[in-house]
Amino acid sequence: MNIKPERTDRLLPENSVWIHGMKWWHIGFYTALVVVVLVVLNGEPNPTIMAVTLSALGVLAATYPFLTRQQHLGTWRPTAYVILLILVVGFLAFLPGSGAVLLFVAFPQIWMFSSTARAGLISTAAICVAVATGQLVRFGGSPEDLLGIGLQAGLSFLASTMLGLWIYKIIDQSEDRAQLLAELEAARTELQLADQRQGAMAERERMSREIHDTLAQGFTSVVMLSEAALAQLRSTRLDDGAAQELVARLDAINTTARDNLQEARSLIASTGPSQLQGGDLLGALDRLASAATSAGCDTSSTLPDALPHLTSNQQIALLRSAQEALTNVRRHASASRSQLKLEHSGSHLVLTVSDDGGGFDPDLDTSGYGLKSISARLGEIGGTLRVSSANGEGCVLHMVVPVEDHQSTVAAPPAAAQNQPERVEAQ
Known part of the structure; x- marks a missing residue:
């Protein structure tokens, strides 16, 4: 015994x-x-x-x-x-x-x-x-x-x-x-506490990405626009043309500040991005390209006439990913031109952001928070991020989001699948 x-x-x-x-x-x-x-x-x-x-x-x-x-x-x-x-x-x-x-x-x-x-x-x-x-x-x-x-x-x-x-x-x-x-x-009890800690950590990460993708980017634009206005003010006599251009720049500053104030209020109220309050993702992407052009990088947008039905999380992820990608172009690429393209191909939406900047080696340069943020955000909705870039050859980001085939309202543009660069998974 x-x-x-x-x-x-x-x-x-x-x-x-x-x-x-x-x-x-x-x-x-x-x-x-x-x-x-x-x-x-x-x-x-x-x-x-x-x-x-x-x-x-x-x-x-x-x-x-x-x-x-x-x-x-x-x-x-x-x-x-x-x-x-x-x-x-x-x-x-x-x-x-x-x-x-x-x-x-x-x-x-x-x-x-x-x-x-x-x-x-x-x-x-x-x-x-x-x-x-x-x-x-x-x-x-x-x-x-x-x-x-x-x-x-x-x-x-x-x-x-x-x-x-x-x-x-x-x-x-x-x-x-x-x-x-x-x-x-x-x-x-420990599992419940672990779940709570994991949920709190996930929420902190989400808020970190939201702040990084909205407030930080918006206020960076404010700084860049104000510096450009001040530089022009110091080097140009205030004739009528210069005055009008300064007014336009200051108006852009005002608009950017108002947009980011609305973003802050939206985050506090736990709603979606203010650009999507009306549910217009295409309009929000077009305005995003215009804002990037105003910030100094000529950015064109190629968007379909309509989109399949997207959930709120999918729309937010696509918009935030586009914001982060264009911000990376402005901050790091030293590019003069960039392009934002959204295509619907079968059961996927493909958001592409490309630039003619200096490029980088995706296998070596993996320290940027922006790419990790985009990849994590897309992963939350079942999407993926693919990067094609090389030193001196610019960069192309492909953000792929799955959608249901029966929800499709338009066919993909004819050139949707042509001339795609080689895709490498972002690290």
Whole structure:
């Protein structure tokens, strides 16, 4: 039988059967003490033996509540009580007809308050030997008495051990199950916390991309436009033509600032991009190309007359990806021209942004946050990003988004699949 050490070192739960049933153990113990006291008072003629017996019972009754409290389980105190119980019961065995009743509560208490199963076995053997020794002293050592007392002690030990180990195993299994349930509850709580942390992290990443793709880009445009206006103001006399151009630039600054203010309000209100408030993705992309031209890079747009049905998330992902791609062209490509093209081909929409800038090696230059942001955003709607570029040869970004065939409203332009550059997965 598997004997696990230090069972009572584990704190019992407050709703344990042992704890709830403890009062009945107390009642049974004190009832047995009262019975023994009555037997001694009514059947012991020797005053000295009566006084010694009552004193021993009084010590046991007085120490019991102080050594067996719930908070003391697993400490030395229950063990001390078990030792005292063995001594008292063994002492009473030397006296005629007074200690047998205590055995009915002594055996269960030994198993209740022993710290291990091994300690329970040893204590059970000790109390059986003590009782047998007292009986042998009282009745003599004849072969018949020796056989009867030995048989009684052996059967008592066997019955107590079997019952004690069986109860011990049941309680041990119950404690293991309670511990397993506690671990499962803790694991479930940890999973819930992990899901919350993952959700919070995903939301932070989403907000980071939104801010990067909207506010940061918009205010960068404000800075670039204002610097261009200031540079022209310093180098040009304010004739009518120059004044009109300055007015146009300042008007572009004002428009950009207003658009980004609306973006901030949209983000705070947890809505989609302000350009899509009317559901016009094509118009938003066209305005995006015009804004890129105003920012200094001549950008053309090639858009279909209509689009298949797109979800709000798909529209937002396409618009934000186009914004990020054109921002990368303006910031990093040193390009004079760029093109934004949206094509519908079968079960996919292909958004292409190309430029005539310096280009880069996609296999080496993977540190740009913009490409990672685009790839992550497209991945959320099942899309992919492909990059075709080389040093000195410009760059082409292909952003592919799946759509349902039956939702299509227009066919792809005839040149949709022609002259496509080699595609390399963005890293």
